[in-house]
Amino acid sequence: MSLSERAVEVIGRRTSVEAGLRDDPDDGPSPGRDRIRSNYLDLGQILAYWGPQRLNHHTEATSMLYAAHECARLLAEEGLDAAVARHALHGSAMVAGLTALGLTLFGDQTHRMNNVVGVEIPAGIDGEAARAALLRDFAIEIGTSFGPLHGRIWRIGVMGYNARRDTVLTTLAALEHVLRAGGVRVTGGAGVGAAVERYTEAA
Amino acid sequence: MGPGPIDADPRVLRAMSASLVGQYDPVMTRYMTQTQELYRTVFRTTNDATLLVDGTSRAGIEAALVSLVSPGDRVLVPVFGRFGHLLREIAERAGAEVHVIEREWGTVFPTSELVAALDRVRPTLLALVHGDTSTTVAQPLDEIGAVCRAQGVLLYTDVTASLGGTRSRWTSGGWTPRPRACRNASRGRPARRP
Numbered sequence: 001m002s003l004s005e006r007a008v009e010v011i012g013r014r015t016s017v018e019a020g021l022r023d024d025p026d027d028g029p030s031p032g033r034d035r036i037r038s039n040y041l042d043l044g045q046i047l048a049y050w051g052p053q054r055l056n057h058h059t060e061a062t063s064m065l066y067a068a069h070e071c072a073r074l075l076a077e078e079g080l081d082a083a084v085a086r087h088a089l090h091g092s093a094m095v096a097g098l099t100a101l102g103l104t105l106f107g108d109q110t111h112r113m114n115n116v117v118g119v120e121i122p123a124g125i126d127g128e129a130a131r132a133a134l135l136r137d138f139a140i141e142i143g144t145s146f147g148p149l150h151g152r153i154w155r156i157g158v159m160g161y162n163a164r165r166d167t168v169l170t171t172l173a174a175l176e177h178v179l180r181a182g183g184v185r186v187t188g189g190a191g192v193g194a195a196v197e198r199y200t201e202a203a
Numbered sequence: 204m205g206p207g208p209i210d211a212d213p214r215v216l217r218a219m220s221a222s223l224v225g226q227y228d229p230v231m232t233r234y235m236t237q238t239q240e241l242y243r244t245v246f247r248t249t250n251d252a253t254l255l256v257d258g259t260s261r262a263g264i265e266a267a268l269v270s271l272v273s274p275g276d277r278v279l280v281p282v283f284g285r286f287g288h289l290l291r292e293i294a295e296r297a298g299a300e301v302h303v304i305e306r307e308w309g310t311v312f313p314t315s316e317l318v319a320a321l322d323r324v325r326p327t328l329l330a331l332v333h334g335d336t337s338t339t340v341a342q343p344l345d346e347i348g349a350v351c352r353a354q355g356v357l358l359y360t361d362v363t364a365s366l367g368g369t370r371s372r373w374t375s376g377g378w379t380p381r382p383r384a385c386r387n388a389s390r391g392r393p394a395r396r397p
């Protein structure tokens with residue numbers, strides 16, 4: 001996460017140093033001070049750990065830090081603009097394919113996220129059974145949904161390492177098969193074809 | 204091809220299998236410094252306070268809200284999907300006086316509605332999801348940072364699922380979290396991306 005100077009200032013007024021680490025007894029919590037209620041999530045203490053002081057706080061979740069470091073390196077190497085453009089491209093290919101399969105997209109499409117596509121479950125299809133078939137027959141997982149949308153839409157991620165041409169095309173081919181098996185009339189190859197067209201257009 | 208967790212880049216999986224070193228080993232402290240600099244690039248920020256909170260995304264959200272919000276503070280939470288409800292719940296648990304505005308799932312707020320609510324509520328903090336994976340739409344953030352800064356309101360925005368994947372611009376002075384370590388290079392990077 002990233003915090004502005006203003007946010008750091010607010011936190012600084014509320015944080016305190018743990019007993020056993022204090023150089024100055026006044027660094028402890030004082031009755032007048034509005035103490036941050038969590039220890040693990042006290043950003044003041046976390047800042048002191050990440051700052052030049054390197055004041056001890058949690059014992060590091062080392063592998064997670066390695067992972068976070070590598071994730072950021074991947075993104076920085078690719079470039080943020082290029083990463084967003086990659087998600088826009090593969091997201092739009094998924095959208096073109098789903099539409100060509102006769103499915104209806106969910107949500108305000110002018111504000112659609114690039115990296116996850118909501119699509120209505122067509123009439124006559126049991127959304128969970130279709131997800132199970134995709135997983136069993138093709139080893140492809142797509143997302144269910146929550147609350148008011150549960151049973152109404154699937155959420156298909158085109159995210160990160162999965163935002164690729166091969167994953168998009170394979171998912172569309174598999175979904176076509178599962179829809180047909182469920183009794184939906186689909187034109188053979190329509191989804192993959194429309195996605196390929198989108199890629200050709202963008203090339 | 205779900206909305207997370209998803210396949211991680213093999214480079215990330217390899218990094219996670221490296222031997223552990225002590226947290227004050229110079230190798231590790233250098234790694235931390237590099238990680239901060241890398242995330243400044245990812246967040247496109249010069250904020251010195253750029254760091255990791257260990258845990259999944261909601262650890263980052265909870266750290267931000269419990270550290271920034273004092274009991275009784277007014278917090279405005281616009282809700283247009285599940286993760287707006289999460290921000291609301293966490294702000295409530297932090298003792299805030301939470302004011303919610305809601306929109307039908309699948310839509311986003313016009314900036315004018317956010318500004319009107321800021322004027323009405325006069326909150327200490329605005330907590331706003333960017334890309335809400337539950338509805339697959341993203342709230343435009345382009346202007347809201349400047350409005351918050353002009354009014355002295357802190358802005359917390361959840362970019363768990365959109366960082367590196369869906370464009371947003373925020374002005375410095377507004378601030379942005381990106382918690383989590385590991386989904387993948389784009390979804391917040393360490394996420395998601397996120």
Ligand SMILES: Cc1ncc(COP(=O)(O)O)c(C=O)c1O
Pocket residue numbers: 207259260261262286289332334335336337361362363364
């Ligand atoms: C936008 C957003 N915020 C918050 C979260 C919460 O993440 P977690 O449950 O992994 O802590 C998610 C999870 O998908 C998310 O998509």
